[in-house]
Amino acid sequence: MSTKDLMRKEALNKLKELAEGIDFTMMDTNLGGKPSHIIPMSTKEVDATGAIWFLSNSNSKHNAYIERDNAVQLIYAKPGDMEYMTVFGHAYITTDRNVIKKYYGKFDDTWFDGIDDPNVTAIKVIPEEAYYWDTKNGKLTTFIKMGVGAVTGKKQDLGVEGELDIE
Incomplete structure (x- = not known):
């Protein structure tokens, strides 16, 4: 894999592409506790600022942890x-009816x-x-490159990974 850190607009576009394209994420709360609390959540949107939105129940454990x-x-x-993508950040709960709608x-x-x-x-x-972490050319091409690497012993560039700096 090659490394390509992305900045600002390009990073925001990649964040949006992956979060909305993958949709479901595992949201980990209570990070300082043992065990932490991990639940599946469906991504509603990555907005123009890079904020990632979800809906949740006010009585849920993850809301309480947040x-x-x-x-x-x-x-x-x-x-x-x-x-694949991992995002660390801070969560904020709102009951704004316009946002919920x-x-x-x-x-x-x-x-x-x-x-x-x-x-x-x-x-x-x-x-x-x-x-x-993302493949450049899709799954089929990646598997072919993996096979070529296994047969020839030559390392193949299977994709790209890097930091996303949206600020």
């Missing part, structure tokens, strides 16, 4: 496409009693550090 210590780690993985979809009825459910909250994660 209220005590808002440091979170997001772990995105799409092994089929060999795309913006992100609420029909699928969310699985978790809530409709858009007017008083337990619906939105979580905004502001990234501080992010790192990505």
Whole structure:
């Protein structure tokens, strides 16, 4: 793998591409505790500032952990496409009805009693550090390169990894 750190607009575009393309992340809260609390969350959007948005239940353990210590780690993985990203940041909970209406979809009825459910909250994660791993040419080409490397003994460039600096 080659290393390519991305800055500002290019980093924001990669963050958005991976977070929204992968969709589900494992959100890790209670980072200072043992064990930490890890749950799957569906990404609603990466906004123009790089903030990552989710919907959540006000009575959830992760909301309680965020209220005590808002440091979170997001772990995105799409092994089929060999795309991965980890994001460390701080989470903020809002009950702003306009924000909730913006992100609420029909699928969310699985978790809530409709858009007017008083337990619906939105979580905004502001990234501080992010790192990505991505193949350059897709899964098939990567597997072919891996095979070539195994047969020839020559190291192949299988993809790219690097830091995402959106500030």
